Every structure is written in C-alpha cells, then in structure tokens.
Amino acid sequence: MSLDYLPIFLNLKQQPCLIIGGGAVAARKADLFIQAGAVVDVIAPELGNEMNFHLEHDKINWHPVKFSVLWLEQLESLGGIPQPKLVISATDDQAVNLAVYAYCQQKGIPVNVADQTKYCDFILPAIVNRNPVIIAVSTGGRSPVLARVIKARLETLVPAGYGRLANLLGQYRDQVKATISTLVGRKLFWENLLSGLFVDKVATSNDTKEAEQLLVQALAEHNVVGQQTTGEVYLIGAGPGDPDLMTFKGLRLLQQADVVLYDRLVAPEILDMARREAERIYVGKKDKHHAVPQQDISQMMVDLAKQGKKVARLKGGDPYIFGRGAEEAELLVENNIPYQVVPGITAAAGCSAYAGFPLTHRDYAQSVALVTGHQQAGAAGIDYARLAQSGDTMVFYMGIKNAQKIQSGLMEHGLSPQTPVAIIENGTKANQRVSISQLDGLVSMIEAEVIKPPALIIVGEVISVREKLTPGGQHD
Ligand SMILES: C[S@@+](CC[C@H](N)C(=O)[O-])C[C@H]1O[C@@H](n2cnc3c(N)ncnc32)[C@H](O)[C@@H]1O
Structure with missing residues (x-):
C-alpha cells in the first residue's frame, strides 16, 4: 500500500x-x-x-x-x-x-x-508521548478528530511507564550484545523479556530495581539459544461479571499467557480475550464439592510455570478479597516463581454500583465491612455483636445459605429489623437481579424469590439512597 x-x-x-x-x-x-x-x-x-x-x-x-x-x-x-x-x-x-x-x-x-x-x-500527527517512545497518528490531514480518537485509544493501551522501559532497555543493549553473540539469540532474548513480568515491573510498578534483577537473571539463563527459562504467574482479578470491568493491566497480562486457569465466576467473554492458542483449564469450585482442590490448583500453577509457561490465573472479583489469592501466592514464593497480582473490582463495589447505590455516604455510612457468610470449619464465627453496633455497611459474600444466621445474628445484637437489605444476584451481568427488603424479611425474600448464588447480601442504610439515584425512581 x-x-x-x-x-x-x-x-x-x-x-x-x-x-x-x-x-x-x-x-x-x-x-x-x-x-x-x-x-x-x-x-x-x-x-x-x-x-x-x-x-x-x-x-x-x-x-x-x-x-x-x-x-x-x-x-x-x-x-x-x-x-x-x-x-x-x-x-x-x-x-x-x-x-x-x-x-x-x-x-x-x-x-x-x-x-x-x-x-x-x-x-x-497526533502523538502519544512516552518519550523516548513516541507513537504518531495521522489521517493524512483528512480527519484530525479521528486521529485524536485513535490517539486516545492508544493512550489507554500504552502504559505511562513505557518511556522508562525504553530507557532501561537502552542501558542494557550493549551488555546483551556482548553476552549473546548471535542476532537471532538477541532477538529471542528481547522477545522473551518483553513478553514477561519484566515489562510490568518497569512500566507499571516503577520497580526498576527488581526489573533489572529479572533482566540480569534472564541474561544469565540465556546461555543457550532457546533454553527453557522459568515461567511466571499472573493472579488476575477479572471483576464481578461484566467483562468491561476487567482492568487494562489484567487484559494485557491475560493476552500474554500461554495457559489460563479460570474460576466458575469468570465471564466467558473475558476468557475469549485470551490468545486463541492459549490453553484454557477450568478450575472452578462449587460449594461443598470442590471440582479441583485449592492445593491442586496452586500446584498446577507452580508446575506450569516451571515448564516455562506464562500462567494467567483468572479469578472472579479481586484475587485478595475472598479469592484465596494469598494462598496461591504463598506457594509461588516458596517455589521461587515470579508472579504478580492484578487487583480486580470486587463484587461489593461492582454490585452496589450496578444496583444503583453507594457503599458509603456522608449521611448514612462511614465505613464498610466485607464479611464472608461461609465460615470455614474451625474458623471463629462472625462477630455479629460488633457488626450490629458498627454503623458499617455490611457486605456478605457467600451468604445466601447462611442468611438465617445473618438475619438473626444481627437482630439479636440490636440492629433494627427495619434496616434496609439488598440482595444482588449475578451482579453486573446481563441477568443481574436486585431484590430489596429489610433485615427481618431477608430469609423470606430469598425463599420467595428463589435467590441463588452468586449473590451478595448488603445490609445498611445506604441502600435507601438508591431511590434518589435512579431517575424517575424506576428499578429493575
Ligand atoms: C469466593 S467469593 C469470591 C469473591 C471475589 N474474589 C470478589 O472479590 O468479588 C464468591 C462470592 O462472591 C460474591 N460474588 C462474586 N461475584 C458476584 C456477582 N457477580 N454477583 C453477586 N455476587 C457475587 C458471591 O457472594 C459469591 O458467592
């Protein structure tokens, strides 16, 4: 052309x-x-x-x-x-x-x-400036506005730290040249480096020291062209359901992965964004019968990374909020596997926003408690006395089966039976359902409306703000 x-x-x-x-x-x-x-x-x-x-x-x-x-x-x-x-x-x-x-x-x-x-x-041209990386966009003078629209898209795709990245690569160019004698070897080295954790360490975490260590280590490992190097793991929060709620960073890392391990709560549209040739492994868990035990999932990540693979572990919501991300990270550390955690929008934030009310409000709630309604055997029970007196907006994850305990526990410790309650089923997805009641009607609402997981129970006065925030007071 x-x-x-x-x-x-x-x-x-x-x-x-x-x-x-x-x-x-x-x-x-x-x-x-x-x-x-x-x-x-x-x-x-x-x-x-x-x-x-x-x-x-x-x-x-x-x-x-x-x-x-x-x-x-x-x-x-x-x-x-x-x-x-x-x-x-x-x-x-x-x-x-x-x-x-x-x-x-x-x-x-x-x-x-x-x-x-x-x-x-x-x-x-319109430019995206990550000096010394500069991307120029031109429509040949036909539509400067189109050039600016394209520029705006690129601005979101190219992390702000790519300038820093280019400078660092420039610093090591001669050393790499001196260490790897062939052109093909150097090309392979740079390609491997630039498709891995190194890029994010420099460009998005501003962690140049750690990134330099990765570079030096990769250089040391690259004695033989094509030598197997250790892979890496990305624990990615995929958000609560709506695929648009995934972060740019999560998407970028997902698209680098050779293998994707995903949960039941991860939207299929997000999975579709992985590379076509990436292997997809379902490790979803169902209540009471764990399809794949947690230990096996963690071990699978370690084994895949040791084979030199880039592993994306996609998790619903945020990996560190009732996501067992820390347990997985712990095993990765024990096995010396480089990893990074990409936060995601947790169900509490996504569901409340999509249901039309905030979690905090100057007039109604100054704090939020994220509570698991599913207690692990042997774990200390939920402190209903503290919660009932706290004034927190309470968000119960995995609480549907224990709704009776939540309702009576809070009321017994003095929370008003008239406190508003919302249940958001399949929050942020096309089939989201929002049910509103008050604390003393929580259980009967779940039964009457046949509410099933995944669902969040939110308790607190903030729910009443929903009326004001919905034009015409219309709700689904
Ligand atoms: C194991 S926890 C995972 C939480 C996740 N890591 C997060 O940050 O949202 C699963 C529970 O999160 C809640 N949840 C997750 N996604 C949801 C959604 N789209 N709608 C309603 N609740 C959801 C449900 O209570 C579900 O039982």
Whole structure:
C-alpha cells in the first residue's frame, strides 16, 4: 500500500523553526516545537493567551510585526533570525498564509499551513508521548478528530511507564550484545523479556530495581539459544461479571499467557480475550464439592510455570478479597516463581454500583465491612455483636445459605429489623437481579424469590439512597 506521507521523526534540538501567527492554533504547534527542543521564532502583530504563556516562560522569540517576505529576508540577512528548518503558518489572513507558503516553496523549506492540506509539505500527527517512545497518528490531514480518537485509544493501551522501559532497555543493549553473540539469540532474548513480568515491573510498578534483577537473571539463563527459562504467574482479578470491568493491566497480562486457569465466576467473554492458542483449564469450585482442590490448583500453577509457561490465573472479583489469592501466592514464593497480582473490582463495589447505590455516604455510612457468610470449619464465627453496633455497611459474600444466621445474628445484637437489605444476584451481568427488603424479611425474600448464588447480601442504610439515584425512581 502506498503512503501519502512518510512518517519520520526529526531531531529539532536547537534547530530554528518559524511560526507565523500568534493565536491558539499557532500556540499549540509552537508547543510541539518547544517540546522537541527547537528554537522557536514567532511572527505575529499580537499574541493570544496561550502564545503569551510561551513568551512569558521564555520559550519563544516574538517578532511583533505582520509577516512580509521583505521584512523576513532583511532580518535573515542581518543575522537576526536564521533560516528555519520548518515553518508553520497559522493565521486567519489567507494572503499571509499564501505568501508564507510561496516563500518556503521558493527557498525549499518544508511548510505547513494550518488546516490546509494542499499547502502542507508536512503534517503534524497526533502523538502519544512516552518519550523516548513516541507513537504518531495521522489521517493524512483528512480527519484530525479521528486521529485524536485513535490517539486516545492508544493512550489507554500504552502504559505511562513505557518511556522508562525504553530507557532501561537502552542501558542494557550493549551488555546483551556482548553476552549473546548471535542476532537471532538477541532477538529471542528481547522477545522473551518483553513478553514477561519484566515489562510490568518497569512500566507499571516503577520497580526498576527488581526489573533489572529479572533482566540480569534472564541474561544469565540465556546461555543457550532457546533454553527453557522459568515461567511466571499472573493472579488476575477479572471483576464481578461484566467483562468491561476487567482492568487494562489484567487484559494485557491475560493476552500474554500461554495457559489460563479460570474460576466458575469468570465471564466467558473475558476468557475469549485470551490468545486463541492459549490453553484454557477450568478450575472452578462449587460449594461443598470442590471440582479441583485449592492445593491442586496452586500446584498446577507452580508446575506450569516451571515448564516455562506464562500462567494467567483468572479469578472472579479481586484475587485478595475472598479469592484465596494469598494462598496461591504463598506457594509461588516458596517455589521461587515470579508472579504478580492484578487487583480486580470486587463484587461489593461492582454490585452496589450496578444496583444503583453507594457503599458509603456522608449521611448514612462511614465505613464498610466485607464479611464472608461461609465460615470455614474451625474458623471463629462472625462477630455479629460488633457488626450490629458498627454503623458499617455490611457486605456478605457467600451468604445466601447462611442468611438465617445473618438475619438473626444481627437482630439479636440490636440492629433494627427495619434496616434496609439488598440482595444482588449475578451482579453486573446481563441477568443481574436486585431484590430489596429489610433485615427481618431477608430469609423470606430469598425463599420467595428463589435467590441463588452468586449473590451478595448488603445490609445498611445506604441502600435507601438508591431511590434518589435512579431517575424517575424506576428499578429493575
Ligand atoms: C469466593 S467469593 C469470591 C469473591 C471475589 N474474589 C470478589 O472479590 O468479588 C464468591 C462470592 O462472591 C460474591 N460474588 C462474586 N461475584 C458476584 C456477582 N457477580 N454477583 C453477586 N455476587 C457475587 C458471591 O457472594 C459469591 O458467592
């Protein structure tokens, strides 16, 4: 396919660039030149606010005259202004724009007349700036708005720390070259490194020290081309159900995985986002009969990582909130497997928001308790006395089967029977169902409406805010 324009990156440090015009458009173009380190001269009888800002910060040289070729040539010959490398004309006087264009054509200086593609030798793209990583987007001047929309999407995909990442890679380039003699070997080394935990350590956690250790270790392990290295594990919170509630980081790591271990609560749409060739292993658990015991899941992760695989462990909600993520992480640490935890939106946050009420509110609740309604054998019971007196919004996970105990436990310790209660079944999913009652009607509501897990029981005055937050007071 042909190219309308050749994208190149110019080094403009200390290079003279000229801008004709002092308005907002001219100022925005000047800003790019300034960022690129150019020496910027501006010719304009007056300056607008934005250009004045550049002047006040000594970023431009201002010539307060109306542009004329004669004046410019005189100034150049007197050495007052060097011949520019690039020129931009951004005035609302077309005669001036055309004169600038003609002057540049005659002198062979690349020129851009703002918003007039036919008078442009070059165009300035929309950029995603993670210096020294720079992504330029152009529609060939056809739709600057489309270019900005694409830029906005890229902004969300490219972590802010990619500049730091590029700098670090640059620092180790020579060392890698000295250690791995073949081009193919180096390519493989960099590809392996850049598809692993290292990237996230630098780019998103700002953990350069640990990342450097990973790099050095990978370099030491890379004596033989293609040698098996240890894999890694990502414990990813997939959110409560709506696939859009997964984080960018979770998605990025999921798409790097060779194997995906997933729970019953993970939405199929999220699983679909893994690489097509990634192996998918279901490790879902059902109450009372564990499809795969927790220990086996943890061991499976360790074994897969030891085979050099990148393992994504997808968990519903957040891995560290009733997700047994810590137990899995513990075994990974014991086995020296690099891992990272990606937080997810926990069911309490997702379900309450989608059901239309907050978890805290200045007037109703200053704190939240996340409580498991499913007590492990031998574990201390729920402290209903404390909860009933706390004023917390209480969110019971896995509480449906123990609803009777929750209801009587809270009422016996003094919580008003009229306290609002919400049950959110399949929260944030297309089949979400919200049932509202009060504490003394909790159990009868579950029976009457045949409510089944996964469901959250939320108890607290904040639920009454729902009325105010729903336009027209309509609820599902
Ligand atoms: C083992 S816990 C996992 C919690 C998860 N780690 C989190 O942060 O949301 C499972 C319980 O979370 C709650 N839950 C998870 N997803 C839910 C959803 N979409 N709707 C309602 N409750 C949900 C239910 O109470 C379910 O029994």
